Amino acid sequence: MPSSLRVVRFRSGDAPEVLAQAWRLRYRVFKEQLGWEINSADLLEFDGFDRNAIHCAVLENNRVVGYWRSLPTTDTYLLEASFPDLLGGQVPKSASVWEISRFAVAPGAKRSREIGKLLVREIAAFGRDVKASELIAVTDPVFERFVKLCGLRIERIAGPMVVGKGHEGDVEAVVILCNIDAPTLEAVGLSLHAA
Incomplete structure (x- = not known):
């Protein structure tokens, strides 16, 4: 019988050991697997956005096997700071719009599809819980397709645009x-009001 998956949301100072595992997972996915040109140190991938983020992790046997983070667009956030050209410099700044970034599932995880679907469902639940009207993300077309397959109703508002290099060549963002x-x-099995 497979072990259960557990979802936790936290701020940076609330669960340092979980966040450290998430940084290791991000390094494995974004630096090792995808070959993105991003800052890293000691096999960890982290940045200045982590401090003010709300983090979400999926744990299996107390090990982080899935992750994403969210930032309010009222603060400086990834799309605004690193990819404003994708939206012609017109990035949202609203208490009701949150950014989702650094979505990752552990490479080789036996239940990767289940973990990914759970993370997508949790994105919608998070949006509801923080009373967001919209969530925005800069991502690649592969993740965009996965989110649609999971049932989340999304709209592409920009891209694709080449934003860097990876192991497979150009990295496209939408x-x-x-x-x-x-x-x-x-569409993802949730109600408008939390239970």
Whole structure:
């Protein structure tokens, strides 16, 4: 019988050991697997956005096997600071819009599809819980397709645009937007109001 998956949300100072595992996972996915040109140290991938983020991790046997983070667009966030050209410099700044970034599933995880779907569902639940009207993300077309396959209702609002190099050549980015409303939540098995 497979072990259970557990979802935790936390801020940087609340769960340092979980965050350290998440940074290791991010390094494995973004630096080793994808070959992105991003800052890293000691086999960890972290940046200045982590401090103010709300982090989400999927744990299996107390090991981080999935992850994403979210930032309010009222603060400086990844799309605004690193990829504003994707939106022609017109990035959202609103208390009701949050950014999702650094979505990762452990390479080689036996239950990777289940972990990914759980993370996508949790993105929608998070949006509902923080009373966001929209979630925005800069991501690659592969993740965009996966999110759609999971049932999350999204719209591409920019891209694709080449934003760097990776192991497979050019890294393309798109910007996706997700309205947090009853149809979106129902599409991933959630209600508009938390239980």
